[in-house]
Amino acid sequence: MTERITKAVIPAAGMGTRFLPATxxxxxEMLPVVDKPAIQYVVEEAVAAGLTDVLMVTGRNKxxxxxxxDRATELEDALAKxxxxxxxxxxxxxxxxxxxxxxxxxxPLGLGHAVLRANMHVGMEPFAVLLGDDLxxxxxxxxxxxxxxxxxRDASIVALMEVPPEQIHLYGAASIEQTGEPDVVRITxxxxxxxxxxxxxxxxxxGRYVLKPDVFDVLxxxxxxxxGEIQLTDALKTMAEDVAGTGGVYGVIFRxxxxxxxxxxxxxxxxxxxAVDRPDLGPDLQSWLVGFAARxxxx
Ligand code: UTP
Numbered sequence: 001m002t003e004r005i006t007k008a009v010i011p012a013a014g015m016g017t018r019f020l021p022a023t024x025x026x027x028x029e030m031l032p033v034v035d036k037p038a039i040q041y042v043v044e045e046a047v048a049a050g051l052t053d054v055l056m057v058t059g060r061n062k063x064x065x066x067x068x069x070d071r072a073t074e075l076e077d078a079l080a081k082x083x084x085x086x087x088x089x090x091x092x093x094x095x096x097x098x099x100x101x102x103x104x105x106x107x108p109l110g111l112g113h114a115v116l117r118a119n120m121h122v123g124m125e126p127f128a129v130l131l132g133d134d135l136x137x138x139x140x141x142x143x144x145x146x147x148x149x150x151x152x153r154d155a156s157i158v159a160l161m162e163v164p165p166e167q168i169h170l171y172g173a174a175s176i177e178q179t180g181e182p183d184v185v186r187i188t189x190x191x192x193x194x195x196x197x198x199x200x201x202x203x204x205x206x207g208r209y210v211l212k213p214d215v216f217d218v219l220x221x222x223x224x225x226x227x228g229e230i231q232l233t234d235a236l237k238t239m240a241e242d243v244a245g246t247g248g249v250y251g252v253i254f255r256x257x258x259x260x261x262x263x264x265x266x267x268x269x270x271x272x273x274x275a276v277d278r279p280d281l282g283p284d285l286q287s288w289l290v291g292f293a294a295r296x297x298x299x
Contacts, residue, residue, distance in 0.1 A: 003125070004050070005050075005051065005125065005126050005127060005128060005147055005150065005151075005210065006050075006051055006052050006053050006125075007051065007053045007054075007055065007121070007122055007125060007127040007128070008043075008046035008051040008053070008054045008055070008098075008127065008128045008129075008130055009054075009055045009056075009057065009115060009118040009121075009122065009127055009128070009129045009130075010039070010042060010043070010046070010054060010055070010056045010057065010129075010130050010131070010132050011057045011105075011111055011114035011115060011129065011131060011132065012027055012029040012039060012056055012057060012058055012059070012065060012132035012133075013027075013057050013058055013059030013062075013104075013105035013108050013114050014027075014028070014059070014108060014111075014114075014133075014262075015059075015108055016028035016133075016262065018262060018263060018264065019031065019262065019264065019267075025061060026061055026064050027039075027058070027059070027061050027062070027064060027065055027132075028132075028133055028261070028262055029042075029065065029132035029133055030064045030065060030068065031261060031267065032271075033135065033259070033261060033267075033270055033271055033274060034271055034274050034275050034278065034281070037068060038132065038133060038135060038261040039056075039065060039068070039132045040068070040093075040094050040097075041135050041138075042130050042131075042132050042134070042135065043069070043094070043097050043098060043100075044097060044138070045130065045136060045138065045143060046098065046128065046130055046143070047097050047098050048138065048143075048144075049128070049143040049144045049147060050144070050147070051098070051128055052098055052099055053098065053099045053101070054097075054098040054099065054100050054101065055101045055102070055103060055118050055121045055122070056100065056101070056102050056103075056132075057102075057103055057104075057105050057114045057115075057117050057118060058102055058103070058104055058105065059104070059105050059108055062102065062104065065102075066102055068094055069094050069095060069097070069100045070095060071095050072091060075091060076088060076091060076092065079091065101121060103117050103118065103120075103121060104117075105117050109224070109229060109230050110224065110225075110227070110229025110230035110231055110232075111131075111229070111230075111231065111232045112219050112222055112229070112230035112231050112232040112233075112234065112235050113219075113229070113230040115129060115211075115215065115219060115232055116216060116219040116220065116230070119213075119216040122213060122216075123213070124213045125213060126150055126156075126210060126211065126212050126213065127210070127211060127213070128143065128146075128147070128208070128209065128210050128211075129207075129208070129209040129210075129211060129232075130143070130207060130208055131207025131208075133207070133260065133261045133262035134206060134207030134208070134258065134259075134260055134261070134262075135258065135259040135260075135261055135270060136208065136254070136256065136257070136258055137256055137257035137258070137259075139256075139257070140254070140256025140257055141256070142159055142208055142252065142254050142256065143208055143210075145252055146159060146208060146209075146210045146252050147210055149184060149210075149250060149252055150210040150212075153247065153248075153250055154212075154247045155212070155246075155247035155248045155249060155250050156209070156210065156211045156212050156214075156215065156236065156239055156246070156247065156248075156249045156250070157209065157210040157211075157249070157250050157251070157252060158174070158187065158205050158208075158209050158236065158249060158250075158251050158252075159205070159206045159207070159208035159209070159251070159252055159254050160174055160176070160185070160203040160204065160205060160206070160251040160252065160253050160254065161203070161204050161206045161253070161254050161255075161258060162202050162203055162204075162253070162255075163202055163203075163204045164202070165196045165199070165202055166196060167204070168194060168196055168199040168202055168204060169193050169194060169195055169196060169199075170193065170204075171193065171204030171205055171206070172190055172191065172192045172193070172204065172205040172231075172232075172233035172236075173190065173191050173194050173199040173200055173201060173202070173203065173204060173205070174187045174189070174190050174200065174201060174203045174204075174205060174251055175187070175188045175189040175190070175200035175201055176188065176201060176203055176251060179250070183252060183253040183255070184250060184251070184252055184253070185203075185250065185251045185253065186248060186249075186250055186251075187236070187240040187248070187249040187250060187251050188240060188241075189237060189240060189241065190205070190233050190234075190236055190237040190240060190249075191233070191237070192225060192226045192231050192233040192234065193226055203251065203253070205233065205236075205251075206254065206258060208254075209232070209236075212239075212246060212247060214239065214245065214246045214247075215232075215235055215236070215239065218235040218238050218239055218246075219232075219235045222234050222235045222238070236249055257273070259273070259274075272285075272289070276289070
C-alpha cells in the first residue's frame with residue numbers, strides 16, 4: 001500500500017455556457033440541487049471517502065463558491081437570535097466539512113489546464129479529482145473503491161460508466177482490457193468526445209479520477225486538443241499508452257446513480273430524483289408527480 005490519499009481537487013472554473021443565463025454571474029457548481037448547491041454534495045462525497053484537504057480551482061464568479069464554504073456571521077447571528085437552530089445547523093454544515101483551499105485558473109483553457117493549476121498545492125502525492133458538476137449518489141460507492149484500487153495498483157484510476165452509443169460523443173471514451181477483477185479494467189487508449197462510429201467503446205469517463213502526480217508533467221507538455229482546450233483525457237491517454245514509469249491507467253466501472261448537473265435535462269432529473277427520496281418533500285412531490293404524469297398522458 002502507498003501512503004493514504006488526503007487531497008481532493010475540484011475544478012469549478014468552467015464557463016457553464018450550457019446553463020446561461022443562470023451562470024452569467026454564478027458558477028454552475030452553485031446551482032441548487034433541491035436545497036444545497038451541487039458543489040456541496042461533491043465536497044461531502046470527498047470527505048465521506050476520507051479526503052480531508054480540498055482544493056477548488058475557481059474562475060470568474062469565484063466569490064459565491066468561497067463564501068458558501070466560509071462563515072456567514074451576520075446570517076448565523078440572525079438565526080441564533082431567532083432560536084432557529086435547525087437552519088443555523090444547515091448554514092454551518094458547509095463551513096467545517098474539510099480544510100478548504102482555492103486557486104484561480106485565470107483563463108478557462110480546459111480541464112487539463114485546471115488540474116495543472118493544482119500542482120503547487122498537491123506536490124508529489126497521488127490525489128483525487130472530482131468534477132464539481134458531476135454528482136454521484138451518496139448511496140452508491142465509487143470514490144472509496146477508486147482510492148483502494150489506486151493504492152493496490154500504484155496506477156492512475158478513472159471512473160467509467162457505460163452509456164448508450166448516441167451519448168458517447170459527450171464524453172471521453174476509453175478502450176479497455178479486462179483485468180480479471182469484476183468492474184476493474186485496464187485502459188489502453190482514450191479519445192475525447194468521439195462520434196458514435198469512431199468511439200473505441202461505450203465506456204465513458206465520468207467526473208472522478210484518482211491520479212498519480214506524474215499527470216502534472218504530462219499535462220505540462222499536452223497541447224490543446226478538442227475545442228482548443230488542454231484536455232485531461234489527452235494526458236490520460238498518454239499515461240495509458242506509456243505504461244513505463246506511470247503505472248498505467250485503470251478504470252473502475254460505476255453502475256450506480258449519477259447526475260450531470262451541468263446539463264439542463266439531467267439537472268432537472270437530479271432535482272426531482274433526489275427530492276422524491278427526501279422525507280420532508282418526497283411524499284407530497286411524488287403524489288403531485290403521479291397526477292402530473294397522468295395529465296401529460298391524457299394530453
Ligand atoms: P465542462 O466540459 O462541463 O465545461 O467542464 P464548462 O465550461 O464548465 O461548461 P459548458 O460546457 O460551457 O456548459 C467540466 C468540468 O471542468 C471544469 C468545469 O468547471 C467542470 O467542472 N473546467 C472546465 C474548469 O475548471 N476549467 C476549464 O477551463 C474547463
